[in-house]
Amino acid sequence: MSDTDGTTVETTDHALVPMHCLKLPEPGPPRRTTLPNGTPVWLITRYGDVRKVLTDARFTRSLLFAPDAPPLxxxxxxxxxxxxxxxxxxxEHLRVRRTIQRAFTPRAIERWRPWVTSVVDGLLDELVRRGAPTDLITGYTLPLPVAVISRLMGMEELRTEQLRHWSEHAFAGAGRDAQDVAVALREFSAFAAELLAERRSSPGDDLVSTLVLTADRNGGIPETQLVNLVCGLVVAGHETTLTVLGNAMLYLLGERPETWARIGSDEEAAGLLADRLLHLIPLGDYGDRPGSLLRTSEDVEVGGVRIRAGEVVAADRSAANRDPEVFPSAAHGSLFAPLEGPTLAFGAGQHYCPGTWLARLQLRLALNRLAARLPDLRLTLPLSAVEWRLGTTTRSPLSLPAAW
Known part of the structure; x- marks a missing residue:
C-alpha cells in the first residue's frame, strides 16, 4: 500500500493496537533484558532512574560506536x-548544538506563532471547501508540519513526496530493505550537501543559512556533521508532529469525544491537553530497541543496581512517564490537568530535543483550531479498522477518514 504521498510503506491487518493502548513495561528497578540480536542491556524504567541516566555524563552515546562496543x-x-x-x-555535541539552539528557544518559536496559525487556518479553509468526507492525514496532520519545517529550513520548493520518501528511510526500522535505505540516505545527504553549499554562497533568513554561517565562523564542525544535522532536522522537524497529531486525533475522536468542545473553546486548555498527550502517547513501537540506548564510561549505581563500565542501558522514557510515583494520573485520567513533573517525552540533559517548543506550538494550535472550526468532527471508522504507517521508528495512522 502507498502512504499519503505515494511513498510505499508497510501496512498491517489491523492487529496492532493504537499507540495510546500500547502495553509498556511496569516501572521497577533496573533489570536485564536483551536486544533482538541477543546483546544484553539494562532496562531502566523508573522515572528517577531514567532521568539520572539521561542527565549523568557517565552515560554516553558516543561509546555505543566505540571499537569494543557490542552490536546493537x-x-x-x-x-x-x-x-x-x-x-x-x-x-563535541555542544559545538554542533549551539549552531541551532537560538532558532528553537521559546521566544524564537513564539515569533512563529502568527505564521503557524495562518498555515493551520489555510489547511482548515481547504478542508471545509472540499467538504466531508475527508482524510485528516493527507489534509491536515501531514501538510502542517511539512509546511512549517520547509519554511524554517528554506526548502519550500522541495516536493512533499520527495521529503517523505527520504524521511521514511532516514529512520527506517527493521521492515525496510537495506539497499533501498542506503540509496535514499545517499540521495538525502547529497541534497543536504548541495543545500549547505547554496546557502554558504547565498545566505537567507532560514535555519540552514544560520547553521552554515555559524559553523563556518566558529569552526571545528566537519562538513559531514553539518550534512547529517540538516538531514536530521528535516526529518525530526516534521516526523514527531505528524506522528503525535495523528495518534492524538485517533485517541480524542475515537475514545474521548467529550473533550472536543473544550479543546476548541479554550486554547490554554488545548495546550495542557497537548502536553499531556505528548507525555502519554509513545511515538513508536519498541522495534529493535526497548528505549534510548547509552553506554557507561565507568561503574555507576542506578536504582540500587551497579552497572559496570562498558555496559549498555536502555532508558525507557515512555514507561518512566507512566511511573505512578511521579504521575498518579498517568493512566489517561484528566487530560487537562498540568503534568505533575517534567515529562521525559523529549528526553533530558544535553540531548534534550531542541524542537520541543516548536512541536508543542504546532500540536496546541492544530488541535485548538480544528476543534473550534469543526466542533462535530467525527471519525468514520472504528479504532480496530485503522491501518498503520510502518517501516520507521514511529507509528501513526496511515489515514483517518472523517466527516462533520
Missing amino acids: TDNLNLGNDPDSMFNKDGQ
Whole structure:
C-alpha cells in the first residue's frame, strides 16, 4: 500500500493496537533484558532512574560506536550514524548544538506563532471547501508540519513526496530493505550537501543559512556533521508532529469525544491537553530497541543496581512517564490537568530535543483550531479498522477518514 504521498510503506491487518493502548513495561528497578540480536542491556524504567541516566555524563552515546562496543542493530539509518550530533557527547555535541539552539528557544518559536496559525487556518479553509468526507492525514496532520519545517529550513520548493520518501528511510526500522535505505540516505545527504553549499554562497533568513554561517565562523564542525544535522532536522522537524497529531486525533475522536468542545473553546486548555498527550502517547513501537540506548564510561549505581563500565542501558522514557510515583494520573485520567513533573517525552540533559517548543506550538494550535472550526468532527471508522504507517521508528495512522 502507498502512504499519503505515494511513498510505499508497510501496512498491517489491523492487529496492532493504537499507540495510546500500547502495553509498556511496569516501572521497577533496573533489570536485564536483551536486544533482538541477543546483546544484553539494562532496562531502566523508573522515572528517577531514567532521568539520572539521561542527565549523568557517565552515560554516553558516543561509546555505543566505540571499537569494543557490542552490536546493537543491523539497521542502517540516521539514528545509528556515529557522525550524528545526537550520537556525540560533551563539547563535541555542544559545538554542533549551539549552531541551532537560538532558532528553537521559546521566544524564537513564539515569533512563529502568527505564521503557524495562518498555515493551520489555510489547511482548515481547504478542508471545509472540499467538504466531508475527508482524510485528516493527507489534509491536515501531514501538510502542517511539512509546511512549517520547509519554511524554517528554506526548502519550500522541495516536493512533499520527495521529503517523505527520504524521511521514511532516514529512520527506517527493521521492515525496510537495506539497499533501498542506503540509496535514499545517499540521495538525502547529497541534497543536504548541495543545500549547505547554496546557502554558504547565498545566505537567507532560514535555519540552514544560520547553521552554515555559524559553523563556518566558529569552526571545528566537519562538513559531514553539518550534512547529517540538516538531514536530521528535516526529518525530526516534521516526523514527531505528524506522528503525535495523528495518534492524538485517533485517541480524542475515537475514545474521548467529550473533550472536543473544550479543546476548541479554550486554547490554554488545548495546550495542557497537548502536553499531556505528548507525555502519554509513545511515538513508536519498541522495534529493535526497548528505549534510548547509552553506554557507561565507568561503574555507576542506578536504582540500587551497579552497572559496570562498558555496559549498555536502555532508558525507557515512555514507561518512566507512566511511573505512578511521579504521575498518579498517568493512566489517561484528566487530560487537562498540568503534568505533575517534567515529562521525559523529549528526553533530558544535553540531548534534550531542541524542537520541543516548536512541536508543542504546532500540536496546541492544530488541535485548538480544528476543534473550534469543526466542533462535530467525527471519525468514520472504528479504532480496530485503522491501518498503520510502518517501516520507521514511529507509528501513526496511515489515514483517518472523517466527516462533520
